[in-house]
Amino acid sequence: MLGMRKKTTLQKVADSVSTSAKKSGAAVAKDMDALLGTLADKIADARSTIATLADDGAAAARGSLDTMVKESKKGVKQLDKKWKKMEPKQKLAVAGAILAALAAAAATPAVVRKIRKRR
Numbered sequence: 001m002l003g004m005r006k007k008t009t010l011q012k013v014a015d016s017v018s019t020s021a022k023k024s025g026a027a028v029a030k031d032m033d034a035l036l037g038t039l040a041d042k043i044a045d046a047r048s049t050i051a052t053l054a055d056d057g058a059a060a061a062r063g064s065l066d067t068m069v070k071e072s073k074k075g076v077k078q079l080d081k082k083w084k085k086m087e088p089k090q091k092l093a094v095a096g097a098i099l100a101a102l103a104a105a106a107a108t109p110a111v112v113r114k115i116r117k118r119r
Contacts, residue, residue, distance in 0.1 A: 083091065 083094075086094070
């Protein structure tokens with residue numbers, strides 16, 4: 001009889017633990033669902049914000065580019081007017097200076113590579 005009684009007590013404990021585990025599992029599942037729902041909302045908000053910022057950034061960049069294009073056109077027109085007023089010797093000097101600057105820019109990578117190899 002004593003053996004049966006212990007088994008019954010152990011069975012009651014096991015049933016109690018099993019019930020508690022099921023309840024905790026349900027509570028954890030409910031908490032996880034709520035957490036995932038909250039995270040999904042936050043991700044949706046973040047995506048919306050990023051899209052808005054991207055649109056704002058594109059609009060700002062477009063405005064800046066428009067301004068730069070207008071200024072560049074204005075600068076090219078001014079250079080054209082000045083170029084037409086220059087004497088041939090002045091034009092030759094300007095062309096020589098531009099070629100010298102381009103040659104220096106083209107030679108720079110080779111010079112840098114030589115210096116790096118020496119180190």
